[in-house]
Amino acid sequence: MNPFGYVQAGNDVSALSYKVQQAGSLFLAGGTCIVDLLTQGALRPPFLIDINALPLRAITLQDDNSLIIGALASNSAVAHHPSVLSGYPVLSESILAGASAQIRNAASIGGNLLQKTRCYYYRDPSFACNKRTPGSGCPAITGANRMHAIFGTSEQCIAVHPSDMAVGLSALDAAIHTESSRGKRQIAIDDFFLLPGDTPDRETILEQDELITAVEIPATPFARKSNYLKVRDRSSYAFALVSVAGAVVFEGNSVKEIRLSAGGVAHKPWRLQEAEQTLLGRALEEGVIARAMESAVAGAKTYRQNAVKVDLLKRCVRLMLHRFREMA
Amino acid sequence: MNKLTRDTPVGTEPVEITLFVNGEERRIAVEPDVTLVDAIRDRLDMLGTKVGCAHGQCGACTVLINGERRYSCITLAVMHDGHHIQTIEGVEDNGQLHPLQQAFIDHDAFQCGFCTPGQIMSGLGLLREGHVQNEDDMREEMSGNLCRCAAYQHITAAIWEVHERQDEPGVRLSEQREELLAAGGRVR
Numbered sequence: 001m002n003p004f005g006y007v008q009a010g011n012d013v014s015a016l017s018y019k020v021q022q023a024g025s026l027f028l029a030g031g032t033c034i035v036d037l038l039t040q041g042a043l044r045p046p047f048l049i050d051i052n053a054l055p056l057r058a059i060t061l062q063d064d065n066s067l068i069i070g071a072l073a074s075n076s077a078v079a080h081h082p083s084v085l086s087g088y089p090v091l092s093e094s095i096l097a098g099a100s101a102q103i104r105n106a107a108s109i110g111g112n113l114l115q116k117t118r119c120y121y122y123r124d125p126s127f128a129c130n131k132r133t134p135g136s137g138c139p140a141i142t143g144a145n146r147m148h149a150i151f152g153t154s155e156q157c158i159a160v161h162p163s164d165m166a167v168g169l170s171a172l173d174a175a176i177h178t179e180s181s182r183g184k185r186q187i188a189i190d191d192f193f194l195l196p197g198d199t200p201d202r203e204t205i206l207e208q209d210e211l212i213t214a215v216e217i218p219a220t221p222f223a224r225k226s227n228y229l230k231v232r233d234r235s236s237y238a239f240a241l242v243s244v245a246g247a248v249v250f251e252g253n254s255v256k257e258i259r260l261s262a263g264g265v266a267h268k269p270w271r272l273q274e275a276e277q278t279l280l281g282r283a284l285e286e287g288v289i290a291r292a293m294e295s296a297v298a299g300a301k302t303y304r305q306n307a308v309k310v311d312l313l314k315r316c317v318r319l320m321l322h323r324f325r326e327m328a
Numbered sequence: 329m330n331k332l333t334r335d336t337p338v339g340t341e342p343v344e345i346t347l348f349v350n351g352e353e354r355r356i357a358v359e360p361d362v363t364l365v366d367a368i369r370d371r372l373d374m375l376g377t378k379v380g381c382a383h384g385q386c387g388a389c390t391v392l393i394n395g396e397r398r399y400s401c402i403t404l405a406v407m408h409d410g411h412h413i414q415t416i417e418g419v420e421d422n423g424q425l426h427p428l429q430q431a432f433i434d435h436d437a438f439q440c441g442f443c444t445p446g447q448i449m450s451g452l453g454l455l456r457e458g459h460v461q462n463e464d465d466m467r468e469e470m471s472g473n474l475c476r477c478a479a480y481q482h483i484t485a486a487i488w489e490v491h492e493r494q495d496e497p498g499v500r501l502s503e504q505r506e507e508l509l510a511a512g513g514r515v516r
Contacts, residue, residue, distance in 0.1 A: 003340035006360035006406055010334040018337070028407070035363065035402040036383050048360065050407055053334060076396075080459060100472025101457070102450065103384060105396040106403060236471035237385075 002044040008053055012211065015051050016181055019209045022047040027211060029072055029108040032099075033115040041125045042116075042132060056110075056213055059083065065219035068177075071110030071212045075099070075165065078109055088217060090226030090245050094168030097230045100237045110212035113166055113176065113192070114204065117159035117267075118239050120144060130156045131200040138200075146305035147241065150313075151266040153301060157200030161193065161268050162239050168228055169215065170261035170269035171245035177214040180207055186216065193268030203267070222247035222259055225327050229316050230263070240264035242312040244272075246320040250328045253283040260296070260320065262313055272296045275317060284325040293317050329357055332409050345409040349374070350418025358405045365389040367405035368415060376416035376445050380474070387473030390446040390453070391415050397453025399472075416445035419452065427499045428452060431486035439477035447473050451487040455494055463488055 005022070009015035019025055025047035028034055037043040056070040061083045069078055078084055079095035095104065098112075107115075121127040121139045128137035140148055140158050148158045169189050176187045192204050206212070226247035232238040243263035249256045258279050260272040274295040282288045293314040300310050330336075331344045342357035349372060356371045368377050368391070377400060380388035384402035391400045392414035400413075419426045428451050431437070438444045450473045460466045467484055475483060493499050 001361040003359065003361050005337055005339045006343075006404075007337040008332065008334045008406075008409075014335050022337075028404075031403045031407060032384060032399070035404060038361070039363070039382060039402075047337075048404075052407065076457075100387070101454065101469050102387065102390055102397050102399045102472045105453075106393075106398045236468050 001038050002041065004038075004045055005047040006050065007047075008050045010053055012054055012179060012213070015049055015054065016179070016209055016211060018047075018049045019211075020181070022049070025049055027051050029111040030074070030106040031111075032103050032107045033111060037116060037123065040123055042123050051211070061087075062219075067217045069109050069215045069217070071177075071214055072108045075104035075107045075109065075112060076101070079104065087224070088172060088226070089224070090168045090171055090228050090247055091165070091217070093228035094164045094243075094245055097228055097240075097243070098164035109165070109215055112163055113169075113212065113215070114206075115163055118147065118162045119159040122159060131159060131196070131203075134199070134201050141303065144305065145303040146308075147239070147264075148303060148306050149266045150297075150300040150302050150306060150309050151270050152195040152268070153266075154196045154198065154200070156198055157196035157267070158303060159196065159200070159267060160264055161203075161266070163269075164228070164230060164240060164243060164263060166193075167243055167245045167261050167263035167269045169217070170271060171226065171247050171259040172217050172220065172222065173259070175216045175218070176212055177216060178206065178210050179213050180210040184213075189269070190271060196267050200267075220247075221249045222257065225249065225324065227320060227323055229320055229323075231312050231316060242309050242316055244313070244316040244320050245269075246324065248324045248327070253328050254281055255279045255284065255324075256281075258324075260317065262296070262316070265300075265309055265313060272317070274298055279321075284321050284328065289318055289321045292321065332406060338406075343406065345406055347372075347405075347408060348410075348412045350414055351412075356405075360404060360406050362405045363401055364391070364393075364403045364405045364408055364413070365400035368400060368413070371405075374415055374417055378442055378445055380443065380446075385474070386443070386446075387450055388443050388446040390449040390473065392449060392453055392456075395453075395456060397450050414449070414452075416449060419448065426452075427493065427496075428455075428486070428490045431490050432483070435482045435486040435489065437479055437482040437486040438475075439479050443473060443475045443477075447475070447483055451490070454487065455491060455499075460491060466491060 026045045028048045028050045056072040058070045060068045079092045122129045149160045174189045230243040245261045247259045262270045275292040278291045296317045378388035380386035384399045389401040
C-alpha cells in the first residue's frame with residue numbers, strides 16, 4: 001500500500017476544507033472499495049479524509065412519503081429498514097442482491113454509488129487503463145471483456161458500473177443530495193453518472209470538493225410493485241452479468257406507468273426508456289413483451305466475449321414483465 | 329507519540345489508537361495504511377483471525393466490530409479508534425466453548441480449519457442480526473465466507489443447529505457479555 005496521510009473529519013465543513021487543501025485526497029466512508037484498491041495499488045491517494053463521524057446515518061420517511069437516506073447509512077441498515085421493506089422493495093432487493101453480509105454491514109450508501117468498476121484491467125496496475133491512468137489505453141476492448149458494457153461505451157473505456165443498488169435507485173428516480181463550499185444541490189440519478197466518453201476517469205458529475213450527504217427517493221406509486229432480477233455466475237456474492245430493476249403501476253390490465261433499468265450493461269444504470277414506451281397503455285401480452293425485449297437491446301454494441309448479454313437482457317426483461325403480469 | 333484526535337491530520341507515521349479487543353482495552357501504534365487485520369495479527373499478536381485473500385472476498389478475516397460482522401482486511405485500523413472488536417479468541421467463555429464452536433465440532437464443520445475462525449465469527453454476526461428465516465436465507469447470508477475444502481454442508485448444518493437453539497441460554501452471546509463488551513469492560 002502506498003503510504004498516505006489521514007484525518008477523521010469532525011463535521012462537514014472540516015471534511016470539505018480538507019478536500020480542498022489536500023490535492024488528490026479522497027473521502028473515506030465504509031472503505032470496502034477504497035481499502036481494497038489501496039492494497040492493490042490501483043488507487044494511490046496522498047491523503048484520506050475519514051467522514052464516518054459525520055451525522056449522516058439517519059433514514060427518514062418524510063411527511064410526503066418520500067424517503068431520505070443519509071449517505072453514511074450502511075447498506076444493511078437500508079435494506080432491512082421497515083420503511084424500505086414496505087414502501088420500496090426494489091431498493092431492499094437490489095441491495096441484498098449485492099456483495100456479502102460483511103460488506104453490506106460496512107459499506108455506506110454514498111460509497112455504494114461511487115464504487116469503482118470491477119474491470120480487471122482497472123484494478124490491476126500492471127495493465128494500462130484509461131480510467132486509472134488517462135491516455136494509457138484500454139486493454140478490455142480487445143481483451144477479456146465478458147463482464148463489460150454493451151451500451152454507451154467509447155473508444156476509451158467499456159467498463160460497467162458494478163452497483164446493484166444504483167440500478168434499483170434508477171428505477172425509483174432517486175435524487176442525490178450533495179454539499180460543497182458553493183452550497184447544496186440535488187442531482188437526479190440519471191444525471192449523476194457519466195458515460196466514459198473521452199474522460200473515463202470522471203465517473204460522476206460530482207466536483208472535486210463535493211460530498212454526497214443523502215439519497216432521496218420520491219414518494220411514488222411505483223414503490224410497491226417493484227422487483228430486482230440479477231443474473232450472475234454464482235447465486236450469491238457475485239457481480240451482475242445483467243440485472244433489471246422494474247416498477248409498475250397498472251390501470252386494469254394495462255400498464256399505466258412503468259420503469260425499467262438495467263445493470264451490468266453500461267457505465268451507469270441504464271434506463272430502458274424505449275422499452276418502457278412500448279409498454280405504456282398496453283396489457284402485458286406476449287407480442288407486446290416481445291417488442292419491449294427488442295426495444296431494450298436496440299443500439300447494443302457487443303465485444304468479443306459479451307454478446308451473451310444481449311440475450312440475457314432480453315430474457316431478464318421478459319421475466320420481469322411476466323412477474324409484473326402476475327401482479328396485475 | 330500523538331494520539332489520534334478528530335480534525336487533527338496525521339502524516340504517514342504511526343499514531344496511537346485504542347481498540348477494545350474482546351473487552352480488553354489495547355493501545356497500539358499504527359500507520360494510517362495498516363489494515364485492521366494486520367493490526368490484530370501483527371501488532372496485537374492475535375493470530376486466530378486469518379488472512380485468506382486480503383481483498384474482502386473469502387471471509388477468513390471476519391471479526392465483529394461494535395457487534396457487526398465485517399471483513400478486517402478491507403478496513404483501516406485507524407478507522408476503528410475506540411471501537412469494540414471481537415475476534416475468535418474472545419468467543420469462548422471461561423474455558424467453555426461457545427455453542428457455535430461446539431456445533432462446528434459436533435458437525436465436523438471443517439477440514440483444514442483455515443476458514444473456521446471467519447466462519448464462526450460470521451455465524452455469530454448472523455445470529456445477532458436476526459434476518460434469517462430459513463435455511464436458504466442462512467446459506468445466502470453466509471455467502472461471504474468461502475471454504476476451499478468445501479465443507480459447506482457441515483458448516484451450514486452447524487450454524488442452522490445453533491440458529492434453531494438460539495433462544496436457549498448461552499447460545500447468543502449473553503446480554504451480560506454484550507453489555508460488558510459495549511461498555512468496554514473486561515470479559516475474560
